[in-house]
Amino acid sequence: MLYFFQQVLNGLHSGALYALLAFGYVLTNGILHRTNLAYGALFAFCGQTMILTAAFGYQALWLTLTAAVALGVAAALLYAALISHVLSRSVFERLADRSPNAIVVTTLGILIFLSEASRIAADTHDLWLPPMLADPVVFAEGEGFKVTLTVIQLLDCAGVVALVALAAWLFSHSRFGRA
Template identity: 70%
Template sequence: MLYFIQQILNGLHSGVLYALLAFGYALTNGILHRTNLAYGALFAFCGQTMILVAVFGYQVLWLTLPATILFGTVVTFIYAALASRLLARSLFEPLANRSPNTIAAATLGVALVLTELSRIAANTHDLWLQPMLAQPVVFAEADGFKATLTVIQLMNCALIVLVLLIGTFALAYSRFGRQWRAVSDDPRAAAMCGTNVRRVFRLSVLGGSLCAALAGVLAALYYGNLGFSAGMIYGLKVLFATAVGGYLSPPRAALGAAAFGLAESLWTGYFPIEWRDAWMFLFLVAVLVLVGAGRDSHRTA
């Protein structure tokens, strides 16, 4: 029983990371209504940037560990904001009314560029941060087995849940949230009612990019390393996991992604890990088919 509890606890941490990524992805996708294959690469790029800048600050600038982490985090968020500005103005806006495959192909190219930039900056080497806040917090114990989470896992979970609650509240009750829903539903009608559609779109892309940056920073701090090749697999996971909750509702997308993270952790604990991604993707495809069939039958009725 304690082993099962441990897998649930592990799933909570991975689940909230997926939830944050799904929230940010849906924030952009709810306006764009196009597949963005660059989002996972942006997450990995931000995590790698955090590590590279932190290593530079620690080894070259001789900063203390807290100072170098702060330095790396600030630089990462600046890069994420610049990337969101470039993507919104130079890619999403010009291609928004083109074929959906156009943006899919363009963002795939962006993903490859971000991956290569990370690889070149790291000189194809994996750099590691030293373990931080790795003290275990015991939730249950019996017969010498302890179900634990580390301090950094608890801090990550608390921070992400707080960000998701603030984001959900803002979308539900703020002026931006009302404008976001209006533009998501019908951008032309929203523009006729006086909504600055371009501003809402750019803020949505910025918000999604900052979510990816925060997830990248937190993942880098916990794992100590986030490889430049991780972007594609994370991008596919977020793409499919977000679809479970729905692309047009960031809170529901976050819940669906959290459930995916929990299921992934349970698979890791009880089944061969080398088959995990294949079976999880198959499970997601089956869920999406069943959900789509249910929606079609409801419309027919």
């Protein structure tokens, strides 16, 4: 039973990250009324940008782990804003009057491009940073088995819940959100 509980906790952590991605899909589809298949690739590519920048900051610039991760997060956010702006202006505005199928096909092409660019950027190397906030929090134990999540996993779950709840509240209580 403890092993099952461990798998449930693992699923909750993974599910929290998928919930954030799904929330973005819902927003995009709700605003555009079209499916954007490139959204997940953009999410993943920004994550790859974060990892590459953080690894560079930690290994080449000799930053502390916290500073390297902060640099990676800043780079990923800037990259997301930049690529979103470029795609919006150069691709999606031109397709606004076209068939929804044109947008689906175009976003599929963007997805393939970003996936391949991510693979090439990583140069098929595994990049690892030292564990951060990896102290286990024990939820239950018995018969030599401990049910745990790490501090960073708990912070991830709490952050996602807070972010989605705050965004949902803002969308339902602000003029911008109702529009």
